[in-house]
Amino acid sequence: MKRSILGGGTLIALAVLFVGLTVFFDHTLRGWRLDLTQNHLYTTAPGTDHILQSIKEPINLYFFYSQKTAAQIPQINTYGTRVREFLEEIASRSRGKVQLHVIDPAPSSEDEDRASELGVRGAPVGNIGTLYFGLAGTNSTDGKQAIEFFDPAKEQFLEYDVVKLIYQLSNAKKPVVAFLSGVPMASGFDPQSQQMREPWVAYTQAEQLFDIRPLEPGATKIDDDVNVLVLVHPKNLSAALQFAIDQYALRGGHILAFVDPVAGADTSGADPRNPVAAMQADKSSQLGPLLSAWGVSFNPKEVIGDRARALSVSTRQGEAPVQHLGILGLDQASINQNDVITSGLSTINIETGGYLAPVKGATTTFEPLLQSSTEAAPIPAERFAMLFDPSTLRDGFKPTGQRYTIGARITGNVKTAFPNGAPAATPPAAGAPATPPALTPTSNQTALKQSAKPLNLVIFADTDMLSDYLWVREQNFFGQRVANAFANNGDLFMNSLDNLAGSTDLISVRGRATFTRPFERVDALRRSADDRFRAKEQELEQELRSTEEKLTALQSKRNDKSSVILTPEQEKELDQFQEQKLRIRKDLRKVRADLNQDIQSLGTTVKVVNVFSVPLLFALAALAFWLTRRNERTPPPTRAPVSSASAAAGAKKEATP
Numbered sequence: 001m002k003r004s005i006l007g008g009g010t011l012i013a014l015a016v017l018f019v020g021l022t023v024f025f026d027h028t029l030r031g032w033r034l035d036l037t038q039n040h041l042y043t044t045a046p047g048t049d050h051i052l053q054s055i056k057e058p059i060n061l062y063f064f065y066s067q068k069t070a071a072q073i074p075q076i077n078t079y080g081t082r083v084r085e086f087l088e089e090i091a092s093r094s095r096g097k098v099q100l101h102v103i104d105p106a107p108s109s110e111d112e113d114r115a116s117e118l119g120v121r122g123a124p125v126g127n128i129g130t131l132y133f134g135l136a137g138t139n140s141t142d143g144k145q146a147i148e149f150f151d152p153a154k155e156q157f158l159e160y161d162v163v164k165l166i167y168q169l170s171n172a173k174k175p176v177v178a179f180l181s182g183v184p185m186a187s188g189f190d191p192q193s194q195q196m197r198e199p200w201v202a203y204t205q206a207e208q209l210f211d212i213r214p215l216e217p218g219a220t221k222i223d224d225d226v227n228v229l230v231l232v233h234p235k236n237l238s239a240a241l242q243f244a245i246d247q248y249a250l251r252g253g254h255i256l257a258f259v260d261p262v263a264g265a266d267t268s269g270a271d272p273r274n275p276v277a278a279m280q281a282d283k284s285s286q287l288g289p290l291l292s293a294w295g296v297s298f299n300p301k302e303v304i305g306d307r308a309r310a311l312s313v314s315t316r317q318g319e320a321p322v323q324h325l326g327i328l329g330l331d332q333a334s335i336n337q338n339d340v341i342t343s344g345l346s347t348i349n350i351e352t353g354g355y356l357a358p359v360k361g362a363t364t365t366f367e368p369l370l371q372s373s374t375e376a377a378p379i380p381a382e383r384f385a386m387l388f389d390p391s392t393l394r395d396g397f398k399p400t401g402q403r404y405t406i407g408a409r410i411t412g413n414v415k416t417a418f419p420n421g422a423p424a425a426t427p428p429a430a431g432a433p434a435t436p437p438a439l440t441p442t443s444n445q446t447a448l449k450q451s452a453k454p455l456n457l458v459i460f461a462d463t464d465m466l467s468d469y470l471w472v473r474e475q476n477f478f479g480q481r482v483a484n485a486f487a488n489n490g491d492l493f494m495n496s497l498d499n500l501a502g503s504t505d506l507i508s509v510r511g512r513a514t515f516t517r518p519f520e521r522v523d524a525l526r527r528s529a530d531d532r533f534r535a536k537e538q539e540l541e542q543e544l545r546s547t548e549e550k551l552t553a554l555q556s557k558r559n560d561k562s563s564v565i566l567t568p569e570q571e572k573e574l575d576q577f578q579e580q581k582l583r584i585r586k587d588l589r590k591v592r593a594d595l596n597q598d599i600q601s602l603g604t605t606v607k608v609v610n611v612f613s614v615p616l617l618f619a620l621a622a623l624a625f626w627l628t629r630r631n632e633r634t635p636p637p638t639r640a641p642v643s644s645a646s647a648a649a650g651a652k653k654e655a656t657p
Contacts, residue, residue: 047503052093059099060098062114064115083133084102120146145165167503167505177210177230178226179206183232184265227501245287250416252452259286260284264352264464286300295363296359307375309334310325313390315388325379330348349489355406356407416449465489471486
């Protein structure tokens with residue numbers, strides 16, 4: 001009776017202890033999470049955490065999601081759960097700075113108007129209804145940003161897109177872009193046509209989203225408030241400007257560069273009186289010792305030719321187009337889909353571009369963004385100087401089988417390209433203005449010898465890709481200039497600017513693995529089953545076709561009134577063909593059913609494991625606990641008492657020799 005009371009008291013004590021520990025851990029460990037997914041889908045990047053911690057004012061996120069409509073689209077329904085869970089994780093990690101509001105807009109409601117006002121669009125889904133699946137954000141200064149629609153195809157960039165929206169709301173000021181161009185991208189006076197020229201569409205788009213600050217060729221310093229330094233066709237840069245760029249890079253500056261072995265838009269050396277000399281002028285650009293210091297190799301004397309990506313061009317009116325090995329149309333196979341800059345782009349056109357390569361032993365990371373096919377090889381740039389017939393480029397062209405990098409992202413710590421310090425001022429030539437002195441370090445500004453912060457560089461070996469004619473067609477619509485893009489060159493330029501204009505933390509938030517993972521084991525079983533049964537299936541199908549042909553031939557004799565009546569042997573053969581046809585169809589159905597036998601067995605095994613494994617583990621743990629407690633409670637065996645007479649006899653016996 002006493003033992004039973006103690007057992008009941010122990011159970012009550014354990015129950016009270018369990019409740020107490022639950023309440024204790026609920027308060028002390030609130031917000032703790034253990035991410036056991038293989039790709040750590042619910043673990044945010046360090047850059048995300050730093051951006052969330054740096055938020056200075058409250059930010060409201062409005063997740064517009066049509067729950068009922070999405071429930072009828074499995075892919076959207078699954079991804080919608082993923083997006084909502086991630087947004088909740090972001091709000092939880094922001095320590096109250098980010099407030100999440102989940103809204104299911106009803107048809108013709110104020111929520112629909114609110115979504116439209118904030119920039120979230122609804123997508124009509126057949127007869128199901130309108131699907132809202134987007135995110136809008138606002139800050140305390142009436143600033144707003146929006147993701148119109150969460151595209152499941154861009155799932156790997158979910159974290160980047162959301163964190164970018166939050167970063168833009170917490171940093172409402174337009175990013176400053178210092179712009180140095182050796183080709184006429186901005187509007188201005190054209191001395192050849194004696195008229196004002198229109199700006200390039202890429203430059204116009206950049207002006208709308210960024211604070212463009214032109215950088216003069218004689219500059220000797222890059223301002224500290226510059227978010228991105230853009231270098232388009234940097235040609236014959238002074239040593240002072242190169243040193244300023246070097247110091248900007250060592251400070252952790254973000255640089256977008258376009259170099260070129262043959263820039264078609266380069267008008268330097270143009271002389272209407274001597275067009276031949278203008279065609280033979282050097283149209284290459286480079287960054288001197290800077291690229292080598294950043295771990296990038298670029299040869300301005302070679303153009304990359306690609307037989308598989310070459311576009312056809314018309315040289316003379318009335319003649320058939322010919323393939324131009326130097327004008328390339330890069331497709332998705334040549335575009336890195338795992339980088340946020342190039343993800344989702346399908347067509348990039350370039351003209352007489354070069355190629356980039358990592359310097360051996362460089363300390364930076366070299367990540368290709370654009371690449372040629374394996375049908376490529378370098379071509380001397382001099383062959384493009386006076387090229388009247390592009391078909392001649394195929395003479396002697398031999399692909400190397402190697403893929404050449406046309407665009408790349410470079411990150412990491414670097415050392416200065418000027419180990420001896422700031423270069424001395426270059427003495428002016430006779431009649432030329434004096435070159436401004438180089439940036440001289442002062443007590444408040446010491447020349448850096450190595451990176452204070454990691455370099456972030458995006459570089460492309462072509463400048464013509466920004467020219468309008470390679471990616472956009474302009475039309476005049478009631479006096480307005482309307483541009484219609486037929487390639488993604490402009491998207492590539494804006495994506496690069498947009499990515500580099502963010503903080504280093506934002507750039508570090510890269511694409512991650514997708515939430516929806518394929519059933520690799522099932523796919524392997526299906527391929528194995530196909531290999532085993534496909535030959536038998538094809539054999540049976542061939543036999544079935546042959547039998548049906550013979551059966552049709554015999555039946556046609558029976559139905560033809562002009563033909564003789566079938567003999568008993570033919571009737572017997574006809575019956576045999578029908579029986580054989582039924583047998584073959586039965587065997588064929590069995591073979592097709594066997595294709596999924598292993599998959600069904602795997603499914604059964606998984607179900608059994610899921611249903612019984614966890615209870616079995618708990619049962620074994622309980623059994624082990626019970627056995628341990630039983631051993632602790634079982635008293636040790638006691639020896640029978642020994643009488644005094646027996647003890648004396650035993651002692652006497654031991655004393656006898």
